[in-house]
Amino acid sequence: xxxxxxxxxxxxxxxxxxxxxxxxxxxxxxxxxxxxxxxxxxxxxxxxxxxxxxxxxxxxxxxxxxxxxxxxxxxxxxxxxxxxxxxxxxxxxxxxxxxxxxxxxxxxxxxxxxxxxxxxxxxxxxxxxxxxxxxxxxxxxxxxxxxxxxxxxxxxxxxxxxxxxxxxxxxxxxxxxxxxxxxxxxxxxxxxxxxxxxxxxxxxxxxxxxxxxxxxxxxxxxxxxxxxxxxxxxxxxxxxxxxxxxx
Numbered sequence: 290x291x292x293x294x295x296x297x298x299x300x301x302x303x304x305x306x307x308x309x310x311x312x313x314x315x316x317x318x319x320x321x322x323x324x325x326x327x328x329x330x331x332x333x334x335x336x337x338x339x340x341x342x343x344x345x346x347x348x349x350x351x352x353x354x355x356x357x358x359x360x361x362x363x364x365x366x367x368x369x370x371x372x373x374x375x376x377x378x379x380x381x382x383x384x385x386x387x388x389x390x391x392x393x394x395x396x397x398x399x400x401x402x403x404x405x406x407x408x409x410x411x412x413x414x415x416x417x418x419x420x421x422x423x424x425x426x427x428x429x430x431x432x433x434x435x436x437x438x439x440x441x442x443x444x445x446x447x448x449x450x451x452x453x454x455x456x457x458x459x460x461x462x463x464x465x466x467x468x469x470x471x472x473x474x475x476x477x478x479x480x481x482x483x484x485x486x487x488x489x490x491x492x493x494x495x496x497x498x499x500x501x502x503x504x505x506x507x508x509x510x511x512x513x514x515x516x517x518x519x520x521x522x523x524x525x526x527x528x529x530x531x532x533x534x535x536x
Contacts, residue, residue, distance in 0.1 A: 292507050295516070297357055297496070298325045298523035299334040301466070315339060322346055325354045330523055332357050332386065337379045344383030357386035357421075360411075363465040365390030365427065369407050373414060386421040388496075388519075390465060393427045396439055404439075408446050416455055423460035423496055423517075428486075429468045429476040436482055440489040447493060456492040460517065464499030476500060478510060478518075487514050502532040 300321045304314045318339045325333045326347075332355035335343060340358050347354055358379045361367040367375075376387050389411055396404045408424065415422040426439050440461050447459045463486065464477030477499015486495045497510040498519030507518055507526050522532030 290508060290511060292504065292511070293329050293527060294331050295507065295511055295518050296330050296523045296526065297332040297334045297355075297498075297517055297519045298330045299466075299498075299519050299521045301334065301336055301359060301362065301521075303336070311338075315342060318343060319346065322354070324524055326350060326352045328524065328527055330527075331355060331517070334358065334386075334388065334519060336362070337375060337382070337384075340379055340384050341382040348383075355385045356383060357388060358384045359388045359390070359425075359465075361390045361392075362388075362425075363390060363467040364394075365392050365425070366394055367392075369410060372407070372411060376411060376415060377418075380415070380418045380420060384420065386423065387415050388423040388425055388462060390425045390427065391439065391443075393430055393439065396442075397431070397435065401442070405442065405446060408443055409450050412447060412451055412459055416451065416458060421458050421460070423462045425462045425465055425498075426486075427465060427468055428463045428478075428482040429470050429499070433482075433485060436485045437489050440486050444489065444491040444493050448491065453492060457494060460494050460496045461486055461490045462496040462498055462519065466499040466519070466521070468499075478506075480509065480513065483510060483513050483515060502526070504529050 304311050318335050334357040337358045360376050361372045424443050468476045470476045478497035494516040496517040497515045501520045502522045525532040
């Protein structure tokens, strides 16, 4: 099993969160990118502010590492137009894949129409740009029934409104990794929620993210059927080590 080819090596902490300068954050992102190149990791996943810089590095090195970024991160409550502007800039800057945080709070309040409009509009724009889109549903914030419902909603919108031929380019993703749970409960990818997503995503692929920190974790996710794994512990996973922190 070539785990490397399933991994999105991720760094999404802001300079403010870490108490460091933007220049220091850029250095970390550059290091992450070089590690991905050196270790044949499938993708790097970074904040939109750094996409242009990393695109230049990957192109200069003629690397096939995929460049991903996040939209509406991490709360997902941004206005749709704001999310679309952020996405269009990321595409222009050279992102290959865009991971949107779905407005799960609106979904939980029953505003299904608003969420459906967001999913259809954003998916259409990203696909027209020739890119991959992943919808982060934030499983730790949802009940099992809500995980099933929102996964099915994304599936049905893609198949019925956009076309099943595009299904492989639209992922359902478990978590931002930033959602704070009570009592240290899992905040992302665990066997139970991933199975729910896989059972209800139809022909849409699933990305596991949030809490995948060991080789064993990654192998379990792959065996369940996920096609991608988002983790800030990519090197530890590859090297068979246990990450002490990260998401």
